[in-house]
Amino acid sequence: QVQLVESGGGLVQAGGSLRLSCSASGRTLRRYDMGWFRQAPGKEREFVAARRNSGAQYYADSVKGRFTISRDNAENTVYLQMNSLKPEDTAVYYCAAGAWRYSGSYSLIADYWGQGTQVTVSS
Numbered sequence: 001q002v003q004l005v006e007s008g009g010g011l012v013q014a015g016g017s018l019r020l021s022c023s024a025s026g027r028t029l030r031r032y033d034m035g036w037f038r039q040a041p042g043k044e045r046e047f048v049a050a051r052r053n054s055g056a057q058y059y060a061d062s063v064k065g066r067f068t069i070s071r072d073n074a075e076n077t078v079y080l081q082m083n084s085l086k087p088e089d090t091a092v093y094y095c096a097a098g099a100w101r102y103s104g105s106y107s108l109i110a111d112y113w114g115q116g117t118q119v120t121v122s123s
Contacts, residue, residue, distance in 0.1 A: 001026045001027070001112075002024055002025075002026045002027045002029075002032070002097050002111070002112040003024065003025045003026050003112075004022055004023070004024050004095045004096070004097060004112055004113065004114035004115075005022070005023050005024075005025075005114055005115070006020060006021065006022050006093065006094070006095050006114045006115065006116060006117040007020070007021050007022075007023070007117060008020040008021050008117060009093060009117030009118045009119045010118075010119070010120070011120045011121075011122065012085055012119075012120070012121055012122070013121070013122050014085060014086055014087055014121055014122065014123050015084060015085065016085050016121070017081070017082060017083045017084075017085065018082045018085065018119060019079060019080070019081050019082070020036070020079065020080040020082065020093055020095075020117060020119070021077055021078075021079055022034070022036075022077060022078040022079070022080075022095030022114055023075075023076065023077050024076045024077070024078075024097065025076070028073070028076060029071065029073055029076050029077075029078065029097060030053065030073050031053070032053070032097040032098060032099070032111070032112075033050060033051070033052040033053060033097075033098060033099050033100045033108055034050065034051055034069075034071055034078045034095070034096070034097055034108075035047065035048070035049060035050035035051070035069070035095075035096045035098070035100075035108035035110070036048040036049050036050075036069060036078075036080045036093055036094065036095060036096070037093070037094045037096055037108075037110075038089075038091035038092065038093045038094065038119075039091055039092050039094070039116075040088075040090060040091040040092075043091075045094070046060065047060055047107050047108065048060050048063055048067065048080070048093070049063065049067055049068075049069040049080060050069065050100055050107075050108045051069045051070065051071050051078070052100050056100075057069055058100070058106070062088075063082075063089075066082065066083050066084045066085075067080060067081065067082050067083070068080070068081040068083075069081075078095060080093070082119070085119075085121045086121060087121045087122065087123045088121075089119060089121050090119060090120050090121050091118075091119060092116040092117065092118050092119075093116060093117050093118075093119050094113055094114055094115075094116045095113070095114040096108055096110035096112065096113050096114070097110065097111060097112040098110040098111040098112070099111075
């Protein structure tokens with residue numbers, strides 16, 4: 001079992017930055033590909049970013065060039081640095097641990113989810 005706990009969400013003005021953290025316990029994150037998803041009110045959960053154990057990184061087109069995912073296996077933590085935030089980035093952000101696989105399209109297939117952290121970007 002892996003327990004994931006997100007932190008770092010909050011309220012920020014458009015153009016600002018936030019850094020989300022995802023701390024894991026129970027098992028080392030080394031064996032998992034890690035990622036972030038988000039869900040805005042009234043919308044389905046969507047993929048944001050992933051970082052594989054190999055170091056390969058993947059991003060949704062909507063966040064490319066603005067968001068950066070990183071991981072510290074020694075600290076068992078994954079980060080999402082979010083810059084140039086826009087109101088449309090407002091959502092609950094979820095950390096996930098799983099495997100990068102093809103299931104209709106390539107994405108992170110999560111075995112474990114965090115509880116989510118709210119990010120609100122004001123205009």
